[in-house]
Amino acid sequence: MTRAEIWNAVYDNDTAPWVIGEPQPAIIELEKTGTIRGRVLEPGCGAGEHTILLTGLGYDVLGVDLAPSAVAYAHANAVAKGAPAVRFEQADALAMEARPDFAGDPPGSAPAFDTILDSALFHVFGTEPETRAVYVCNLHAVLRPGGLLHVLALSDAEPGFGPRISDTVIRESFTEGWELEELRPARYRGRVPEGAPESVAGLEISPAGLVDVAAWLARIRRL
Numbered sequence: 020m021t022r023a024e025i026w027n028a029v030y031d032n033d034t035a036p037w038v039i040g041e042p043q044p045a046i047i048e049l050e051k052t053g054t055i056r057g058r059v060l061e062p063g064c065g066a067g068e069h070t071i072l073l074t075g076l077g078y079d080v081l082g083v084d085l086a087p088s089a090v091a092y093a094h095a096n097a098v099a100k101g102a103p104a105v106r107f108e109q110a111d112a113l114a115m116e117a118r119p120d121f122a123g124d125p126p127g128s129a130p131a132f133d134t135i136l137d138s139a140l141f142h143v144f145g146t147e148p149e150t151r152a153v154y155v156c157n158l159h160a161v162l163r164p165g166g167l168l169h170v171l172a173l174s175d176a177e178p179g180f181g182p183r184i185s186d187t188v189i190r191e192s193f194t195e196g197w198e199l200e201e202l203r204p205a206r207y208r209g210r211v212p213e214g215a216p217e218s219v220a221g222l223e224i225s226p227a228g229l230v231d232v233a234a235w236l237a238r239i240r241r242l
Contacts, residue, residue, distance in 0.1 A: 026086035035065065036180055036209040037139050038092075039229060042068040045171055045205045045236055046138055050076065054167055054238060057133025060121075062112040062158075063140030067093025067105065073136075074105045083110035112140060113153050116160035127160040130241075135161070135168045139207065141192075142172035145184035151192055159196050162241040168197075170237040173207055178222065179232035180209060189237050198240045207234035 020028075029035045046069050049055070055078065061070050064082030070093065073080040082105070084090050090109050097105040110118070116126040123129025135158060144151035158168060175183040186202055193199055208231050211224055224230045 023085050023087065026084075027088040030086060030088035030092050036211070038066045039208055039210055040066075040068075042072045043138055043171060043208055044231075045207065045234065046136070047072070049169060049171075049236070054169070055134050055136065057163075057166070058131060059134045059136060060132040060161065061136045061138070062110070062115070063137065063143075064093055064107065065089050065139075067096050067107055069136060069138055070107065071097050071100055071102055071105050075102060080106070082107045083112070083115075085109070085111050113150065113157060115157040118161075122157075122160040130161050130163040130166070132161055133163055133166045135166070137169065138171045139173065139181075141170050141189075142182050142184045145172075145182045145188055151188075155192050155197075159241060164241060166241045167200075168193075168237075168239040168241065170235070170239065171205060171207060172235050172237070174204065174233040174235050176204070176233045179207075180211070183233075184235070186235055189235060193237075193239050196242050198242055199237065200240055201236075201238040203236055205234040205236035206231040208232075 059078050059080040061082040064070050064084050067082050070080050070082030087109055090107050093107045097103055116122045121131050144154055173179055173181055173183040175185050189202060208229055211228050211230050222230050
């Protein structure tokens with residue numbers, strides 16, 4: 020199966036632990052800090068909750084995802100929330116630099132975005148250093164100098180679900196061409212994966228089947 024087909028299946032079968040019907044509390048609080056500015060890109064937007072949130076608050080934001088099923092889900096989600104004008108597109112986060120409307124021509128000559136919001140995409144590449152490097156290069160190509168990248172990623176500091184990473188992975192991934200301004204512990208809210216209670220042993224699960232797990236929240240400036 021291709022990467023897109025794998026992610027399509029998650030949405031088609033409604034098994035995505037990150038689809039919780041609302042934005043991440045950490046992202047809601049992040050928006051209040053005033054560090055999301057200008058034209059905003061959300062790669063790996065999934066169900067579209069943050070793109071919907073930011074659009075409703077007046078931001079110029081585009082949500083993109085590799086999986087057509089995710090984009091369809093996000094569009095339907097926006098319509099259901101009374102926000103049909105929210106913008107979503109299918110795009111591969113590992114090939115954004117090839118889009119002149121994102122990165123200019125030649126790639127990186129005219130980055131289009133002032134802020135990038137990555138909620139639970141970066142950690143997917145946590146065990147794939149080469150793929151992660153490609154992703155970071157693509158982020159650099161589409162983010163304007165001085166722009167900010169915000170990363171909310173699952174942490175390996177305690178039990179949880181999904182791919183989890185250490186703070187070292189974030190620190191070592193953003194070196195040349197970047198300045199790591201802040202990296203701190205946070206929480207990530209997800210649905211408890213069916214049949215996997217051991218992965219969240221000891222954590223409080225809400226009556227709705229939601230659990231807050233350890234995460235990292237990073238603010239990284241593109242030089």
